[in-house]
Amino acid sequence: MEHTDMLRKVDRLGRIGISVKLRREMNIEMYDDIEIFLEDDFVILKKFHAIRPCLITGQVREGNLEFANGKIVLSPEGVRVLLKELKKCTSNKNNIVL
Known part of the structure; x- marks a missing residue:
């Protein structure tokens, strides 16, 4: 797993922000669907493709x-x-x- 050197806090609504740099690299646009997977103690986010x-x-x-x-x-x-x-x-x- 690649380390991004990014640290984000969870806000009071349970949200985290994804940096512009990472969104551009992953081609994530506003309102894109993101899949969430759990693997051991990892939370994995993946851009959803219908x-x-x-x-x-x-x-x-x-x-x-x-x-x-x-x-x-x-x-x-x-x-x-x-x-x-x-x-x-x-x-x-x-x-x-x-």
Whole structure:
């Protein structure tokens, strides 16, 4: 986990501020949704994407496709890249037959 050297106090309403520098780095705009995760004694904040990014290209777009009950998300470009790599892996020299 990367340390940011930032320290923030929780206000009386339970809020914390996120610095402009960090918001710019994470591409967080005003009114963006933020997901909150708990892991052991860590609180993890993550920008929410209603449309999940492609696992290969990272593209977030409506044309992304979901496979394996939503566990794998690929953009059309990601599908092309994956198919190309799968063809290499499934060649006869690797003794893998589909």
